[in-house]
Amino acid sequence: MLEVKNLSVSIHGKPILEGLNLNAKAGQVAAIMGPNGSGKSTLSYVIAGKPDYEVTGGEVLLDGEDLLDLEPNARAAKGVFLAFQYPVEIPGVATMTFLKAALNAQRRAHGQGELTTPDFMRAVRGAAADLKVDPDMLKRPVNVGFSGGEKKRVEILQMALLQPRLCVLDETDSGLDIDALRVVADGVNKLRDAGRAFVVITHYQRLLDHIKPDVVHVMARGRIVKSGGAELALELERNGYRDYADAEAAA
Amino acid sequence: MTLHAAVPKTAAETALAAAFSALSASDAAKAAFADFETRGLPTRRDEAWHYTDLRAAMKRVEPLAAVPDDRRLKAVEAVLARTPRIADVRWVLVDGRYAESLSDAPPAGVSLSLVEAPRAPETSDAVVSLNRAFARAALDVRVAANAAPPSLEILHLDGPGAIYSRVDVEVGAGAKISVLERFEGASEGTQRNGLTAVTLAEGASCDWTTIVGDEAALHLETPIVRLQRDASFRNFGLVCGGALVRRQIDVAHSGPGAKIALSGLSLIEGQRHADTTLTVRHAAPRGESREFFRHIVADEGSGVYQGKVIVDPHAQKTDGGMKSQALLLSPTAEMDNKPELEIFADDVVCGHGATVGALDPEQVFYLQSRGIPRPQAEAMLLEAFGIEAIERVADEAVADALRERLHDWLKRRAA
Secondary structure (H helix, E strand, C coil): CEEEEEEEEEECCEEEEEEEEEEECCCCEEEEECCCCCCHHHHHHHHHCCCCCEEEEEEEEECCEECCCCCHHHHHHCCEEEECCCCCCEEEEEHHHHHHHHHHHHHHHCCCCCCCHHHHHHHHHHHHHHCCCCHHHHHCEECCCCCHHHHHHHHHHHHHHHCCCEEEEECCCCCCCHHHHHHHHHHHHHHCCCCCEEEEEECCCHHHHHCCCCEEEEEECCEEEEEECCHHHHHHHHHCCHHHHHHHHHC | CHHHHHCCCCHHHHHHHHHHHCCCCCHHHHHHHHHHHHHCCCCCCCHHHCCCCHHHHCCCCCCECCCCCHHHHHHHHHHHHCCCCCCCEEEEEECCEECHHHCCCCCCCEEEEEECCCCCCCCCCHHHHHHHHHCCCEEEEEECCCCCCCCEEEEEECCCEEEEEEEEEEECCCCEEEEEEEEECCCCCEEEEEEEEEEECCCCEEEEEEEECCCCCEEEEEEEEEECCCCEEEEEEEECCCCEEEEEEEEEECCCCCEEEEEEEEEECCCCEEEEEEEEEECCCCCEEEEEEEEEECCCCEEEEEEEEEECCCCCCCEEEEEEEEEECCCCCEEEEEEEEEECCCCCEEEEEEEEECCCHHHHHHHHCCCCCHHHHHHHHHHHHHHHHHCCCCCHHHHHHHHHHHHHHHHHHHC
């Protein structure tokens, strides 16, 4: 579903990704692990279309169609979703208003009519219950005053509502205690199906105890340096990233 | 003095003199016009007018609007029929003159009369002098002590021409009123000069909301407010129209323990210019003042905020806080943001902050990443920015009307 081919990206003239290749298949979870500064978050932002980055080479294809020229909202309409590592606070915009605007914008992009308020409320309440999000919280401005765990749960709630085909999770485990981690992982697992691909970016193996990956990629210095099965994550947990950092430095 | 004498009159100043000499005027009006002539139209050399050079901007003078006749009043009546009411009691001024036939009777505890020679306001300024020289028949409103009448609306419906209006409101001790003042109907042929004088007796309270929502070429507005002991005055001003708008608000506490809250939202697109200039003088101890202004400036618009808070030497225990925040939506949009504190007392708490910035690209990206197209994402953020200012309006019906104006403005911009 997602093919990243020979992608090179820099920010303010500084190269971050250097010839990165990655595939994510429908029905699978691909984990990307790597040390800090290896470019994991950059990859997620470039897939979602954050404007600060300069793509100096390569392609990002979704079902064969290049995403790079599309606005972030057009990518979202094609089914791309990024669960942010640091969800953005938006004072003055009620979460409910935001969810409705997002859902209806995507429906319009697909040529569908707007959801009725009762249908919308039903969908939100269902997703909120699954993710143990207090519906009263959704009256508050987007992410303002939310705890770290609340922010992450609301990210997954958005994912559940918008039903994307490609889900990119950027360090969704950071800042979560073990109970919140389980709630978030259950939310993700519930969305796994044959038509949907996941790219799960994480620094630690612990998230992958709950979301079992089909493939694990190790990222270092802006590219994928090793790929393997779920066992690769365990190996990283034991040995750390030093081998890869050294291998890169020597190369 | 010699400086003023040395400056030749502009075409506008000459036209104003001609218009004045054609009027029959009282001695007070003559004195006021003489004062204007010594001052001349304000320029950027006048500190209070530094960012709005009226002398340069006022190229022409519209003829004085006539006293509205039956035909004019009939036409206004039709407009009124499709203007929804926001407050309970509505008074209408047409071309600066109170129109009794179109207005509701004053509620119990409130009296209303027309005064040919209202007293001179404490403020001296070229624009105030012009108003004193040209305005006729001030609307004089008295609210009895301890009265709490239903909400009042003062609706200015102005056609083309030079329009001078004067409204005086005296709020008796312990009385409580809520007023909505709207300026509507004006077009590019309208030059408006409105003066509102509000006095609040001991313990009186007044919530005043102003909407400048039409397209006057020139909107000059001078609210002058004086508060006695423990009185409270709150004003919110929405500016969403007018080619050149200047609201100059002069507030003073002359009694201890008075509370003032001034706030507003200016929506400035195209080539419009909107200036909000405040002077808040704490002339008595234990006063409180809060100023909170937001400005959205787009295209080639320009915004001005000057807020001066003066704390007199004996005005101890004053509590003042001022904020002015602007969002610029284009590289050619301009904002001059100038909060000022002049503190002569030593036991006070006063702070101010002014910011000018752009929409936060992280917020825009977050919304877009959820499928919301950029124009809609920006409109959502701007609406939120404006709504946070409108939250300061207590009257829900008025706040709803303000939110609707904001929403319409954003929709017009997106179209």
